[in-house]
Amino acid sequence: MNQPSTLDDPTAQVATYLQQHETKDLLRFITCGSVDDGKSTLIGRLLHDTKLLLDDQVAALEADSRRHGTQGDDIDFALLVDGLAAEREQGITIDVAYRFFGTDQRKFIVADCPGHEQYTRNMATGASTADLAIVLVDARKGLLTQTRRHSYIVSLLGIRHVVLAINKMDLVDYDQGTFDAIEAGYRELAGQLGIPHVTAIPLSALRGDNMLEPSAAMPWYDGPQLLGHLETVEVERAATGEAFRMPVQWVCRPNHEFRGFAGTVVAGVVEPGMDIAVLPSGRRSKVARVVTQDGDLARATAGQAVTLTLADEVDASRGDVIAAASSPPEVADQFAAHLLWMDDQPLLPGRPYWLKIGSRTVGAQVTEIKHKVDVNTQDQLAAKHLELNEVAYCNLYLDQPVAFEKYADNRQLGAFILIDRQTNATVAAGTLDFALRRAGNIHWQHVDVDKAARARIKHQTPRCVWFTGLSGSGKSTIANLVEKKLLAQGLHTYILDGDNVRHGLNKDLGFTDEDRVENIRRVAEVARLMVDAGLIVLVSFISPFRAERRMAREMFEIGEFVEVFVDTPLEVAEQRDVKGLYAKARAGQLQNFTGVDSDYEPPTDPELRLDTVGCSATDAAAAVIAKLADG
Incomplete structure (x- = not known):
């Protein structure tokens, strides 16, 4: 009896199609540039013209175009991507919108990135x-600052292929x-x-010129169309021959x-029998x-999620890197790095982050800003801090060594983010x-x-008693x-006072936010050495920022640091x-004075709070002595 051919079997046809789709190459790309250059319209046109929208999606797009669109009776393709209500109201892209589609040649994941400067951090996320x-680029406007900024980030994040889509040629x-x-x-x-x-393509996303087919309006252009280029461009991928x-x-550990x-x-x-090293320990x-959910593998390659069992009881934990023993990555705790600052509050060298x-x-700490970059001219500029999007x-400097590789060689082991320790917000990418x-020989x-x-x-318990509050508190x-009082009890003490220290150790520092951070870092280090000497050290500094007081606290063992908030209202x-x-x-004669033109961040959970309006200095001192006696 003759077996039915694949051509006659609908089930087999579907299976064949799905198999072909699973094995197709995947290209991840982003659209970026200045605001209103037509990024969302371009993606919407691609999805529409490649017939990848269902009938109900087309109907919804037509309805949305009548309600929210900017093209009169025509379809507004940008609405396919600008899904947030705020985006539709403002007519701009705010968040990174991801879309998945495919053709017979390739699968695609596209990230539509926002164009406004304040959302540059979102663009970096999509580009990563x-x-x-x-x-x-809007053909009417040419290259703008945001075009240059996005291109700099594209370069920084190692993207080697750019399509320069010169849009709105019809205008x-x-x-x-x-x-x-x-x-x-x-x-x-x-x-x-x-x-x-770089591949430059003149097009009109709204009219469809040079999107899928050559444009009759531009007979002078003989290069590729956008979709054809995306389907055929060869991008460098990590080779399986790498270590x-x-x-x-x-x-x-599901069981013992x-x-x-x-x-x-x-x-x-990776394959069974391979010699490996666990880093940073080097074991x-x-x-x-x-091991996988579907059974053991003879080998696994880049991109596969697996579970490895080892021949020995090696101590490894989350965050360690398992690598080929013959060619392990480097391990270090100090680095030179490129950084994109993404927080509204400035980056201050010396401030602790995760x-x-x-x-x-x-x-981690940024110990030094070597230079910042002017995205328009690529000039290197001196800087003591970084503002949003710089x-x-x-x-x-890291407090522990990590395994790493240069970002140009390995994105996963060469990219990082910085996290604010108080808010847990991502503040930078690098x-x-x-x-x-x-410092390798130290x-x-x-x-x-x-x-x-x-x-x-000395018959005493060493402590750091950290007095913080406004000037005049x-x-x-x-x-x-x-x-x-402590000296009368026969105890050994020392006072580190803000004014006194600035006559010597910190006389080179001013009162900018950057210098205040360094001021507190130095004093905290000295206080730590004094506690190590067995002393009770009393630190009297305004220390206006919570982050630096937290940094100081973390230099001491649990129980050694006593934060005393001398709580006095500004007007008092x-x-x-x-x-x-x-x-x-x-009168404007002193700049960056705490409480006037520089903020003070009061402690949220000090060991002791002293209300100096409701008690005398003598009573406040007695309260501190009592706190120390209680341990």
């Missing part, structure tokens, strides 16, 4: 996983001279940024007989099994360039006499009374004005 960028009468001038200007910019592959790397996402390390292979190939073992790289999170080249080796020197021995001989007065402190500082600040 892209293989190609479509940079749109310049399809003029070749306009196209040629914009293309020449962009190629010069791409050369400065190191973007090697194996897998960040550990999770330690899998199984212990595996789950993660996604980000480079190379070595062999791969015993490569750094997340892969699945590992560690403490990009810079910085030095980073790429690692290389490790700094300047190690902790062992000493036989430790803090406990120094404390025992009474910090120094109370700290002085506390020291006299200003009435006292013993030193005449408020009067000078109000």
